[in-house]
Amino acid sequence: MIVVDTNILAYHCLPGSRNADTERLLQFDPEWAAPVLWRSEFRNLLCGYLRRGEMELDKAREVIADAAESLKAGEHTVSDHAVMKLVTQSRCTAYDCEFAALAAALGTVLVTEDKALLTAFPKLCRSLDQMLS
Numbered sequence: 001m002i003v004v005d006t007n008i009l010a011y012h013c014l015p016g017s018r019n020a021d022t023e024r025l026l027q028f029d030p031e032w033a034a035p036v037l038w039r040s041e042f043r044n045l046l047c048g049y050l051r052r053g054e055m056e057l058d059k060a061r062e063v064i065a066d067a068a069e070s071l072k073a074g075e076h077t078v079s080d081h082a083v084m085k086l087v088t089q090s091r092c093t094a095y096d097c098e099f100a101a102l103a104a105a106l107g108t109v110l111v112t113e114d115k116a117l118l119t120a121f122p123k124l125c126r127s128l129d130q131m132l133s
Contacts, residue, residue: 001029001031001032001033001073001106001108002025002029002031002032002033002103002108002109002110002111002131003032003033003034003035003099003102003103003106003108003109003110003111004025004032004033004034004070004071004110004111004112005034005038005096005099005110005111005112005113005114005117006034006038006041006042006045007112007113007114008022008025008111008112008113008128009034009038009042009067009070009071010042010045010067011113011128012025012026012066012067012070013063013064013066013067013070014049014063018128021128021129021132022128024132025111025128025131025132026070028131028132030072031072031073032070032071032072032073033071033073033074033075033076033102033106033108034071034075034076034099034102035075035076035077035078035098035099035101035102036075036076036077037078037095037098037099038067038071038075038099039064039068039075041095042064042067043064046060046063046064073106076102076105076106078098078101078102078105079101079105082101082104082105083097083098083101084097085101086100086101086104086120086121089120090116090117090120090121091116091120092114092116092117092120092121096114096116096117099112099117100117100120100121100124100125103124103125104124109124109125109126109131110124110125110126111125111126111127111128111131112125112126112127113127113128
């Protein structure tokens with residue numbers, strides 16, 4: 001099981017240059033997890049697509065359903081204390097620390113492309129390239 005952040009889910013579910021990489025990640029470890037927060041972040045991402053006219057509402061619904069389907073290990077709530085502890089140890093947002101705190105709670109790693117997370121928590125976080133090498 002691995003924790004994935006919203007960017008990894010977006011790379012996986014939206015057309016782009018990282019689709020093949022996220023497919024390989026899914027083959028490497030098909031049990032993806034995320035904090036419930038991913039839904040709000042993902043909706044906000046899709047909001048941009050909708051407002052720019054790059055996606056229709058029906059397609060946005062499909063994309064978010066695909067993202068939810070990718071989370072075979074589920075959506076999890078995260079301890080406030082664990083998040084705030086990571087906040088005090090870094091310059092990362094509480095939103096980002098939620099993903100790292102979940103990885104710590106589940107005894108796994110967070111796959112992210114967020115440079116601040118990768119720098120702040122090198123034992124908890126791996127980039128997509130690190131996971132695939």
